[in-house]
Amino acid sequence: MANSPAAASHEHHIVPTSTYFGTLIALIVLMVITVAVAQFQIPDIGPLTGTVLNQLVALIIAGIKAFLVVTIFMGVKWQTPLTKLWAVTGFVWFTLMFIIMGDYLTRKYEPLASWRPNQETALPRTIHGGTPMPMVDPNEANLHPRE
């Protein structure tokens, strides 16, 4: 066991300060880009609206920032394969979880009657008898500004 991969990593890599400082500068520049893009209305491109594109750009930049933090600041780049596997596991799980979204997006589910738009108060609700409140399909509601 003395020459296991873990033993090989014993000579821990000391990363120069310039690498860390460069990463910090890169992270701050990326943050400034995110803020700048958010102030700017991206035009629609094909089926993607500018709103979606804006959000995609923000999330891609956040992803790059996260990658820099995980690889350099958290030092995964210089870790053993087992540690790398563990680091990747969390993000794989996170991605898999979003498959559940497929269920929500393809199913019409009932919102609370009291949650219809433009309503001043949540009460009174009619559950037993009386005139039922108009139901609003959450998949249709609120996607566009109301008149």
Add this chain to the structure above:
Amino acid sequence: MAGAHAEPLAHGHDHGHDEALHHQFEDIGQQNESYLVGMWTFLVTEVMFFGALFFTYTLYRLNYQYDFWVAHEHLDWKLGAFNTTVLLFSSFTMVMAVQSAQLKKRSHVMRYLEITVACAFIFLGVKYVEYSSKFADHLYPGISFSTDPKVFGEHGFVNGVPMVNMNHAQLFYGLYFGMTGLHAVHIIVGIGVLTALWRLWKNHAKSVTVDYVPTELVGLYWHFVDLVWIFLFPLMYLMPTPH
């Protein structure tokens, strides 16, 4: 492997790490890897913890896009950007503390940990200012949540027509306080852990000075807190105008 079995009590290295090596581990490399994998396992559970909240946010944001956008206009992105910079900088000082621990520069480690904790307090101070303005306008979820769309200024109420469903706005603020609040709890825990680590270094405790990995583990936690904020900032503060 030749000869390794013949000397079960010899650790097969002489790098001055013997003090740090616990008897259940073969060598310092195996011990450090075990510690790091243990910490990463904890961080994976944290990803699951926050992940469910990010999923909830995504689902309701998709359903109530316009209301979420109006509600988010009450947040000040300048304060959010300032806090992001503070956290990114604190991540840098934390990683420098770890590097100093590798080089066994005790005074440097302590100085960098002090700056990191100072950044954490600045972050919480800004959060206090932000939360206060939400409390003042009754934008915290609950029975007294504001029913007046005027609280969102020009975007909430146009030509006598309410432009936002306050129930959906309340859902946004539930998620806002839930997610940033949980993140703030992690910052507070981080302050405690960083302070404990600083005290150990101050007292020349062998548990942290003979090997850098304990400092590295605290660093991993602190970078994770930074990581969560990297996603919270654009999602909460930088919503594009729906059109």
